[in-house]
Amino acid sequence: MPLPSTGPTQPPPGVTTRPGVVVPSPSEATGTRFIRVLLPGERPGVVLEGETIRAWGVDGRLAAEAAGRVTLSAVGERIRWNGSRLLGESLDVAGSPNLRVGNRKVAGRVRLLARRGELLAVAVEPFESYVAAVVSREAPPRFHPEALAALAVAARTYAVGAAAKPRDPAYDVVAGVEDQVFDGMDAVAAVFREAADRTRGLVVRYRGELARTVYHSTCGGRTEDAGSAWGKDVPYLRAQFCDDCADSPVYRWEYRMSEAEGRRVAGAFGVPPGKDLRITVAGRSPTGRASRVRISSGGVSRELQAAEFRKVAGYAKVRSLKMEIVPIAGEWRFTGEGWGHGVGLCQFGANGMARRGAGFREILARYYPGTEIGGEAP
């Protein structure tokens, strides 16, 4: 049986500001694509700010309107508007001239969904605005435009792949490190928007498939094989020599692990720390990075993945696994090179290459060898 008509879905005349129906902003060409980004949860409700805030229900009708600020919360499967009216389970909200959600400025509209008493806020962002915002969190604005362009292509490639396999029916990606960090549009300088605009729609492919365009801050002289880092070989994520990141502030680093900190880490791995606590590198990958770390004390010895050790010790302290550990008077001196897992594109290396005159295509070809750059549609 055919479904009955649900009635008019067009907004009444005069309601021309409905998001999705509105004319896109001038910087967005027709056919703008969007990515749905789940914003971090807030308690007790989501605060929206804008000069004018309008909300539409799933039927396309204007459901509520406010000026300045509203707080929304979920009551079961319904949304409470400013502590009073109960609306439906889903709202599309737009703000003029723009909308702030919590402390983030968004470029597009926001979809709010009540789910079992929890309110989800999903920013529906124009794709290229999202790419620019992600790159702005990954690289400083002083980076060379070609390095920023290479990063924009890498970030877009990830986003296109994520949008093709959404995390949830209601959103494609989350705003945090589980995907790519999205902090809104506030600190997105013009150089980042230009990097996205210049490379609009370009992605990295390997044999026609979207590539896994992973990147890291500084490789410290040589990138890492995906196989060594994650146990699974990827043909275009192979170790490359990189002499272009030498001016990175973390090309070389040092960290002094205190006795107390060493005891904490040992305990976290189930080794009761005594006076004879030892922390040593127990195995290395072909590029010289630690692959295994051994922690031993009082006859208990544990060998673990170096990546696990780094996670527990702290990514900002043990900055990479390209490291040596030297015991000094009850403490440990870590000296190392680079920052991050070392796989894929080296950001400071990309910047160094760009300063030597390389374009973003050359940069991507170096760190993702064997890949091709093309438009989104295969």
Ligand SMILES: [Zn+2]
């Ligand atoms: Zn490098």
